[in-house]
Amino acid sequence: MRDRKSLLTSRILWGGIAGLLASAVAVRYLTHRAEARFMPVGRKVHVEGHELQVFECGEGPPVLVLHGNGGMLQDLLSSQLLMRLAERHHVIALDRPGFGATPRDAETTWTPELEADQIAKLLDTLGIERAVVVAHSWATLVALALALQHREKVSGLVLLSGFYFPEFRLDALLAAPAATPVLGRIVTNTVWPLIARLSAPLIFRRIFAPRPVSKRFLRAYPIELAARPSQLKAVADDTWMMQRAAARLQPHYTDVDVPVRLIAGEDDRIVATDKHSQRLHELLPNSEIYVVPDTGHMVHHAEPEIIARAAAELQDLDSEENATGYLRA
Numbered sequence: 001m002r003d004r005k006s007l008l009t010s011r012i013l014w015g016g017i018a019g020l021l022a023s024a025v026a027v028r029y030l031t032h033r034a035e036a037r038f039m040p041v042g043r044k045v046h047v048e049g050h051e052l053q054v055f056e057c058g059e060g061p062p063v064l065v066l067h068g069n070g071g072m073l074q075d076l077l078s079s080q081l082l083m084r085l086a087e088r089h090h091v092i093a094l095d096r097p098g099f100g101a102t103p104r105d106a107e108t109t110w111t112p113e114l115e116a117d118q119i120a121k122l123l124d125t126l127g128i129e130r131a132v133v134v135a136h137s138w139a140t141l142v143a144l145a146l147a148l149q150h151r152e153k154v155s156g157l158v159l160l161s162g163f164y165f166p167e168f169r170l171d172a173l174l175a176a177p178a179a180t181p182v183l184g185r186i187v188t189n190t191v192w193p194l195i196a197r198l199s200a201p202l203i204f205r206r207i208f209a210p211r212p213v214s215k216r217f218l219r220a221y222p223i224e225l226a227a228r229p230s231q232l233k234a235v236a237d238d239t240w241m242m243q244r245a246a247a248r249l250q251p252h253y254t255d256v257d258v259p260v261r262l263i264a265g266e267d268d269r270i271v272a273t274d275k276h277s278q279r280l281h282e283l284l285p286n287s288e289i290y291v292v293p294d295t296g297h298m299v300h301h302a303e304p305e306i307i308a309r310a311a312a313e314l315q316d317l318d319s320e321e322n323a324t325g326y327l328r329a
Contacts, residue, residue, distance in 0.1 A: 023190040027229060030193065034224035040101035041073040042094075047121045053101035054094045054122070058086025061155075061315045062128045064119070065093040068137025068161075069238045070226065072100030078220035079301040084308035085134070089315065092126065096139065098234025100225065110237065112245050116145035120153050132314045134158040134307060136300055137271070138238050141245050147256050148249070156259040156314030158307060161297050163271045164280045165250060166243040178236035188229040188236070196227040207297045210267050214301045253283050259317055260287035261310040265295035265302065 042055030055073050063085050067076055072095050076082050085091045097115065098104030108114070119142065123131065132155045135143035140162030147154045178184045178192060200223050204213045225231065264277040271277075273291055281289040290310075295302040 023194060027189055027193045030224065031228045034222065034228060038222045038225055040095075041077065042101075044101075045122065045125060047118060047125050050097070050105075050118060051103060052094050052097075052118075052122060054092060054126075055082070056090065056092050057082060058089050058091045060089045061319070062123075062131035063089040063091050063311050063315070064123070064131040064133045065091060066119075066133070066135040066139035066142055067093075067096060067099070068135075068139050069242075070099070070231075070235050071096075071136065072221075072225070072231075074100070074220045074222060075217065076300070078214065078216040079298075079304055080216070081134075081300045081304040081307055084304045085311055087308070088312050089132075092123075092128070092131070094122070096142075098237070099231055104230065104234050106233075109241075110234075111241065112141035112145040112249065113149065115142045116149050119146055120150040123153055129153075130155050130318075132156045132158065132311050132318070134160070134311055135162070136160040137162065137297065138242060140164065141242075141249060144249055144253065144256060147258050148252050151258070154258050155318040156261070156311075157256075158261045158263065158310045158314065159277070159280075160299050160307065161264045161268055161271055161273075162262070162276060162280070163242060164246055164253070164276045166247040167275070169239075169243065172239050172243055175236040175239035178233065179240035184233060184236060185229075188232045192232055193227045193229060196232060197223060200227070206269055208301070209269055209296045210294060211296060211298075211302055214298070217298075217301060253280065256284060257286065259314055260284050261314065262287055262289040263299055263303070263307060263310060264289075264291055265297060265299045266291050266293045267295060268297045268299075270297040 040053055042053055045052050045054045065076055065082060073093055076093050082091050082093055095102035097110050104110060130153045133143045133146060140159040143157050143159060147157055178187045208214065262277045262281050264273040266273060277289060281287050290306060292299055292303050300307055
């Protein structure tokens, strides 16, 4: 009886190992195929040893646009937001580290504060003194860190569907294994990319709900690239870090002295608007909030015009301050 149990256990063990090896081979093949099939958007910019994939369009005062966790330039382009902004502005958008065509150093902990420092250096490299910053979801923490650490670089903030205050989240708990160094490498290089491909339609429906998933998004967003091990690891790291990052930044929100526009969906099923955007608005006397009815987390797809108008308004305010001799800190 004991021998039969040992034999069964051995077969299960070796079967599991064989399954992991087979999935690793499949994931490696799919990753190479995706990277060969999809050409990067924009151009590469080198910033002190780091490589960033940057897309620029339009002319006028600068606006920097940052995508959220799991996003990339194709998400921003498919939303039409960049084109709307480009009607009045010089638009700079980028694949954040770990996403799209921008690599992420696996040995570096990419906090919002570190990303903010890198973005400040990017603006210097591009010869941009300061910009209005438009940021979605996770990247709103980066935008706030930029306004706190590099005030002179920021004309104003347009924060979309942001997560600002620590709270228990099931997705953070589920991301914990993939965010660990050893287990994370195993998970993200074997079964998780395959699961991510299969579950993508369900995830898209949830983030766009209650509106339907944008057809432009479905055509433009490369699931194959999003399901690569490197990007899934970045997603897990950002998800796991999100609560701690918000806890670090929260005590300093009242120090943000640039004008802020908060835009969020009334029916956001990813980040509760009343617990985050509305609460931050109540903390910031220099902020205004617009809650978009019948809209979820992907507010930049639902209402790019509103966001473009908010950015233009902040740019006009900045121009008026400069014209009256406003002295920046």
